[in-house]
Amino acid sequence: MDRQVVMEQGLTETLAVPRLSAAARRRQLREKVIAGIVTLVAFTGIAALVLIIVFVAKEALALFLEPEARHEASLSKMFLPQVVRQGKPPAFVWQPVSNVPKVSMIPLFIGTLKTTVVSMLVAVPVGVFGALYAAEFAPRRLRELLKPVIELLAGIPSVVLGFFALMVMATVLQDTFGLHTRLNALVAGIGLALAIVPVIFTVAEDSLTAVPRSYREASLALGATPWETAWKVVLPAAAPGILAACVLGFGRAIGETMIILMASGNAAIVSASLGDSVRSLSATIAAEMGEVVVGSPHYSILFFIGVQLFLFTFVLNMLASAWTKKVIKRLTGSAS
Amino acid sequence: MSLQPHTPRAKMESRELTLRYGTKTAINKVSLAILEHRVTALIGPSGCGKSTFLRSLNRMNDLIPGTNHTGHILLDDTDINDRSVDVVDLRRRVGMVFQKSNPFPKSIFENVAYGLRVGGMKDKAELAARVEKSLRGGALWDEVKDRLNESALGLSGGQQQRLCIARAMAVEPEVLLMDEPASALDPIATAKIEELIHELKAQYTIAIVTHNMQQAARVSDRTAFFYMGELVECGATEQIFTNPREKRTEDYVTGKFG
Amino acid sequence: MTYTTRRAVGLFLTTLTGLAAFLMVGMLALILLDVIANGASHVTWTFLSQPPSDGMMGGGIFPAIVGTAALTLLMTLAVMPVGVLTAVYLHEYASPGSRLAAWVRVAVVNLAGVPSIVFGLFGLGFFILFVGRGMDRVLGYEEMHWAQPGILWASLTLAVLTLPVVIVSTEEALRAVPLDHRTASLALGATQSQTLVRVVLPGALPGILTGAVLAISRGAGEVAPILFTGAAYFLPDLPSHLNSQFMHLGYHTYVLATQSPDVEATRPLLYATVLVLLLLTFALNLVAVIIRTRTRRKAAGAH
Numbered sequence: 001m002d003r004q005v006v007m008e009q010g011l012t013e014t015l016a017v018p019r020l021s022a023a024a025r026r027r028q029l030r031e032k033v034i035a036g037i038v039t040l041v042a043f044t045g046i047a048a049l050v051l052i053i054v055f056v057a058k059e060a061l062a063l064f065l066e067p068e069a070r071h072e073a074s075l076s077k078m079f080l081p082q083v084v085r086q087g088k089p090p091a092f093v094w095q096p097v098s099n100v101p102k103v104s105m106i107p108l109f110i111g112t113l114k115t116t117v118v119s120m121l122v123a124v125p126v127g128v129f130g131a132l133y134a135a136e137f138a139p140r141r142l143r144e145l146l147k148p149v150i151e152l153l154a155g156i157p158s159v160v161l162g163f164f165a166l167m168v169m170a171t172v173l174q175d176t177f178g179l180h181t182r183l184n185a186l187v188a189g190i191g192l193a194l195a196i197v198p199v200i201f202t203v204a205e206d207s208l209t210a211v212p213r214s215y216r217e218a219s220l221a222l223g224a225t226p227w228e229t230a231w232k233v234v235l236p237a238a239a240p241g242i243l244a245a246c247v248l249g250f251g252r253a254i255g256e257t258m259i260i261l262m263a264s265g266n267a268a269i270v271s272a273s274l275g276d277s278v279r280s281l282s283a284t285i286a287a288e289m290g291e292v293v294v295g296s297p298h299y300s301i302l303f304f305i306g307v308q309l310f311l312f313t314f315v316l317n318m319l320a321s322a323w324t325k326k327v328i329k330r331l332t333g334s335a336s
Numbered sequence: 337m338s339l340q341p342h343t344p345r346a347k348m349e350s351r352e353l354t355l356r357y358g359t360k361t362a363i364n365k366v367s368l369a370i371l372e373h374r375v376t377a378l379i380g381p382s383g384c385g386k387s388t389f390l391r392s393l394n395r396m397n398d399l400i401p402g403t404n405h406t407g408h409i410l411l412d413d414t415d416i417n418d419r420s421v422d423v424v425d426l427r428r429r430v431g432m433v434f435q436k437s438n439p440f441p442k443s444i445f446e447n448v449a450y451g452l453r454v455g456g457m458k459d460k461a462e463l464a465a466r467v468e469k470s471l472r473g474g475a476l477w478d479e480v481k482d483r484l485n486e487s488a489l490g491l492s493g494g495q496q497q498r499l500c501i502a503r504a505m506a507v508e509p510e511v512l513l514m515d516e517p518a519s520a521l522d523p524i525a526t527a528k529i530e531e532l533i534h535e536l537k538a539q540y541t542i543a544i545v546t547h548n549m550q551q552a553a554r555v556s557d558r559t560a561f562f563y564m565g566e567l568v569e570c571g572a573t574e575q576i577f578t579n580p581r582e583k584r585t586e587d588y589v590t591g592k593f594g
Numbered sequence: 595m596t597y598t599t600r601r602a603v604g605l606f607l608t609t610l611t612g613l614a615a616f617l618m619v620g621m622l623a624l625i626l627l628d629v630i631a632n633g634a635s636h637v638t639w640t641f642l643s644q645p646p647s648d649g650m651m652g653g654g655i656f657p658a659i660v661g662t663a664a665l666t667l668l669m670t671l672a673v674m675p676v677g678v679l680t681a682v683y684l685h686e687y688a689s690p691g692s693r694l695a696a697w698v699r700v701a702v703v704n705l706a707g708v709p710s711i712v713f714g715l716f717g718l719g720f721f722i723l724f725v726g727r728g729m730d731r732v733l734g735y736e737e738m739h740w741a742q743p744g745i746l747w748a749s750l751t752l753a754v755l756t757l758p759v760v761i762v763s764t765e766e767a768l769r770a771v772p773l774d775h776r777t778a779s780l781a782l783g784a785t786q787s788q789t790l791v792r793v794v795l796p797g798a799l800p801g802i803l804t805g806a807v808l809a810i811s812r813g814a815g816e817v818a819p820i821l822f823t824g825a826a827y828f829l830p831d832l833p834s835h836l837n838s839q840f841m842h843l844g845y846h847t848y849v850l851a852t853q854s855p856d857v858e859a860t861r862p863l864l865y866a867t868v869l870v871l872l873l874l875t876f877a878l879n880l881v882a883v884i885i886r887t888r889t890r891r892k893a894a895g896a897h
Contacts, residue, residue: 024422027785034787035687042683042694044676045761046701048754052708055719129614137608138615146615148883153622155879157815158710159844160868163851164625167864194625197618227604248707255709257818258844262852282711282818289718289822306715310708317707321700396781401690428783438774440793451782454792500778507783 053310060303062295069297073103078301081106094268094279096288096298103301107268111185111278115260116253118189118274119196123253124246126193127200131245134201135208136230147205154198162262165191170263179275183265186274191259196249203248203320207241207327208234241327244320251316255309257282281305346410347372347511347541348393348430353407355385355392357400362388365407366567368560370511375533375542377556377573379549381593384562386545390513393543394430395423411511428455431509435516437496439488439503444471444480447488447499451507466506474502475532494525501532505540512536514544518551530555549589553577561585626872633869636862642870645830650850651859655867660832661745661840662814662874665824668749669756669813674806676753677760684761685768686790706758710818717751717823718743744837748824755819756809763808767801768794770889800889804882811878815871817844827853843871 020028062069076082081090084102092106134146170187173179179186211234219229235242265277266287279287285302292299346369355363363385370376370393378386388397395416397403408415416426428451439447448467449457457463467484471477476498480491488499497517504512514533518526533555536542546552552559553573560570561582569576569585580586587593640654647653680698688695726741733739771794779789795802817825826839827849833840847867854860 020420020422021425024425027424028422031785031787038679038683038687039694041676041679042688042698045680045698045705045757048757049701049705049708051720052705052712052716052754055724056712056715059715059719059723126614126617129611130618133608133611133615137611146619148887149619149622151883152876152879153618155811155815155875156622156625157817157844157871157875159815159817159847160625160629160872163847163864163868164628166851167861168628194621201618225600225604227607228600231607251707255707255711257709257711258848262848282709285711285715286818286821289714294723303715303719306712310712313707313709314704317704320707321703394781396777399777399780424783424785427781432781434774434777434781436774438772438778440775440778441797450779450792451784454779454782454784454788503778503782 053307056303056306056310060300060307062300063297063304066297069300072101072297073301078103078105092270094284096301097291101298103298105281105305107270108279108281108284108305110270111260111264111268112254112280112282114185114274114278115189115192115264115280116250118186119192119253120246120250122190122193123197123200123249127197127245127249128204128242130197131201131204131208131242132230132235134205136226136234150198150201153194154202156194158195158256158258159262161191161194162259164194165259165263177275181265181275181277183263183277184275185264185278188260188264188278188280189274191263192253192256195256195259196252199252200245200249203245203324204238204242207238207245207324210241210327210331211237212331237331238327240323240330244323244327247316247320247323251313251320254316255282255313257286261286281309285309344371344373346370347412348543349410350389350392351408351410353389353392353405353409355388355397355403355405358402362565363392363405364565366562368567368570370541370543371558372541373537373539374557375537375544375555377552377559378543378545378562379547379552379559379588380562380568381588382547385565386560386562387515389562390515390543390545391432393511393513394427394432396432398423428507429509430511430513431504431507432513433497433501433504433515433517435519437493437500437520439491439496439499441487441489443485444488444491444499445484448503448506450503455507470502470506471499473505473536474498475528475535476502492525494521494528497521497525497529498532501529501536505536509540511541511543514542516545516547519547526551549577549591561588563588629865629869629872632862633865633867636866637869641863641866646828646863650828650854651856651863655841655843655846655863655870657830657832658841658843658846658867659870661825661829662843664833665745665749665752665820665840665842666810666814668745669752670806670810672750672753673756673760673809673813677757677805677809678764678802680757681761681764681768682790682795685765686786686794702758702761705754706762708755710755710816711821713751713755713819714821714823716754717747717819721747721750722823740837742837743822743824743839744835745824745833745840746836748820748840751819751823752813752816755816756813759809759812760805763805764798764802767798767805767889770801771797800885804885804889807878807882807885811875811882814878815844815875817842817848820845843867843874847871 063073064070081092082102082104083090084093092104093102094104094107095102134143138146165187166183169190170182173187173190174182215233215237216229219233224232260280261283264280264283266279266283267277268279269276285305289302292302348370350366350368353363353366354361366389378390380386391397392405393409409417411426411430414421440450445467448470449463452463452466468477471480476495479495488496491499518529521529530551533542533544544555556573558571559573559576561568561576563584569580569582576585577589580589642654642659643656644654645657646655684695684698722741722743726747729740730738775793775797776789779793784792820842824839825842825845829839829841847864850860850864850867
């Protein structure tokens with residue numbers, strides 16, 4: 001732009017106009033090429049996300065296009081109650097491998113919902129209160145110790161948490177509550193909580209510490225005690241961030257696979273009891289993908305479940321990042 | 337001034353330079369000549385545009401998004417914003433020393449050699465010779481010659497700033513821009529820098545921004561007074577401080593505002 | 595409220611939140627203690643250096659260790675250049691209002707939230723069935739060569755999964771390099787890419803390494819994405835080609851825990867496998883935490 005102005009005004013005659021040297025031209029070209037490559041590579045993230053949804057959806061598409069798949073797994077067969085045996089009331093049944101495949105997704109939704117709700121009931125209070133303690137009450141030393149410890153907890157592979165839920169927690173919980181099945185929604189949910197507590201803690205703690213010191217000082221100067229300040233000033237100020245933390249945790253819980261695969265019992269039972277075995281959406285993919293025929297309706301259904309999981313977590317993520325932005329905006333007075 | 341036998345020519349010159357950040361005008365129609373082998377001091381209250389002006393002389397303002405300008409800046413009669421001028425070449429000819437000393441977290445040697453290395457110099461002996469020459473020029477050689485491979489961050493504040501001057505000199509620029517180079521230093525370190533500036537003007541053309549009027553009076557041959565983005569007055573330093581033409585200049589140099 | 599009730603409520607709240615914090619630490623300790631107590635005595639040299647035997651009820655986990663290492667090595671080679679360059683784009687090259695940068699950020703945030711099992715489906719659908727089949731057709735393989743689960747596809751799947759980890763930590767590291775250093779370099783006549791290579795990247799190196807370590811730790815522990823992209827149940831041979839299947843510590847844990855005909859007999863092997871896996875990921879995480887605390891302290895000291 002500035003150069004244009006120069007061109008338009010025309011240089012006065014006193015100005016010499018040398019040509020750009022060959023070395024400088026080469027240098028400029030090299031810089032442009034490098035910038036181009038860097039920019040091109042930056043597309044990878046976008047491309048990955050697009051490719052994920054495109055290729056997962058592509059394999060699921062047969063459900064809507066091919067007559068055989070449409071017959072075996074129509075939307076009504078997946079989401080509405082079906083008469084499984086003559087003379088019985090219609091029900092939701094997931095039995096994709098049988099003479100007459102029954103492909104109701106409702107038992108899977110119920111399984112996912114049960115484990116997710118249990119895990120949230122445990123993880124939200126623990127994670128948020130823990131973050132409140134770390135941000136507001138803990139002595140500095142303890143706080144500096146607490147954060148790496150939580151990072152270590154977050155670093156435990158989910159297959160190890162699944163193993164722990166399966167081998168240790170299942171036995172303890174069965175003995176405590178007298179459950180008749182060893183692996184059930186309760187065990188899987190609590191195991192799942194171990195995986196999402198660090199997520200909730202970290203995001204909640206970040207937004208609590210983002211609350212400016214001046215808020216606290218103002219409150220304390222008015223005679224409020226530290227807990228009143230924490231409860232009535234800091235917590236409300238960080239509320240969107242904490243909500244975001246919970247939403248992120250929720251998203252993690254819905255998509256988490258190995259813990260549920262190992263600790264839930266994997267029986268697609270429709271019931272309200274937390275003591276029954278459950279089968280979640282994610283665990284169904286993991287358990288059945290190994291045995292399906294590529295291109296069969298069952299195969300497409302598993303990819304269709306993947307599409308649903310992708311969409312759920314995508315929406316939850318967008319919500320969470322919108323709320324995080326909100327808390328930053330509110331606390332700093334500017335978007336960032 | 338009178339020591340120089342003939343009238344020096346303008347090494348750099350701005351003509352009707354106006355510079356805006358977005359819609360805010362930082363410099364308004366400034367026409368100023370920076371004379372060859374002279375020290376030109378740019379003074380004025382903070383926010384008056386003197387630093388912005390200095391930074392536009394080697395196009396450091398290019399790095400700030402949203403800046404645009406009209407008018408010209410000439411270096412040896414070539415418009416530095418012209419398409420035919422490569423900004424890298426320009427910055428090698430017009431070096432800069434910043435307010436806060438900013439050595440790289442590298443050894444003293446590597447700091448001084450940096451500009452040479454990025455310029456493509458590879459010969460070890462040549463590099464060593466140039467580094468020594470620059471450090472001597474920066475009046476730092478005797479203090480650091482035994483620890484060239486130690487981190488530059490271990491130097492004192494004043495030494496770091498002289499290192500930065502030596503680093504800028506290593507690429508042998510024709511013009512040296514200094515943005516309040518001594519503002520963060522104690523009086524002794526400041527005196528050393530000022531002494532150094534005196535010695536450098538034989539070789540370089542120097543423009544220095546300072547908020548310290550005694551300093552401007554001590555080191556410069558010519559002084560330009562900026563106020564609210566405009567160049568109020570420019571002349572021989574002696575004249576500006578003893579017999580300014582403008583009332584605003586007089587008020588500023590006598591300390592009535594600032 | 596009276597002074598006493600206010601104090602009592604305060605004490606109650608502090609205790610309650612402290613208890614929540616303690617619970618997290620306690621669970622971590624419990625898991626560690628359980629795994630160490632039951633696993634430590636079985637982690638012997640034979641266990642680490644031998645393949646499984648007796649229908650997975652004896653022997654060791656050597657192929658799983660090698661498989662995990664090879665998998666994460668390939669993954670790191672794939673993810674680091676892409677992740678670092680993306681962060682460089684976001685922080686160094688994109689202009690502040692850049693639309694593309696905003697889109698990349700949105701994509702990265704969402705990529706981080708995609709369930710790991712969906713990555714598994716993606717690896718199968720994209721790498722194996724699309725890229726692999728395409729390669730077989732182009733290269734003229736009669737039977738399946740690339741269009742089957744293998745270590746290359748599994749590692750690339752994990753690379754996509756860990757991409758956000760690398761991007762986020764690299765960007766944080768770039769942010770920690772003082773602007774002064776860039777300005778000084780440019781003022782000395784360095785080009786943008788020279789500034790990047792000679793000043794910015796060296797300054798950000800500790801943070802970039804942290805990102806690499808975190809990505810490796812994450813990638814080494816993920817099982818769901820490799821279920822259908824290359825992990826094998828039992829394979830005494832080490833992976834020798836890019837399309838070989840491989841054993842994996844995490845997958846081995848899953849198999850031993852859920853598919854064993856005799857739970858009691860495999861129990862010691864299972865605990866020992868978990869211990870090795872945990873030690874591996876913890877060691878990596880610890881390294882990351884140490885590098886990060888050190889750089890943060892250094893950065894804090896410099897200002």
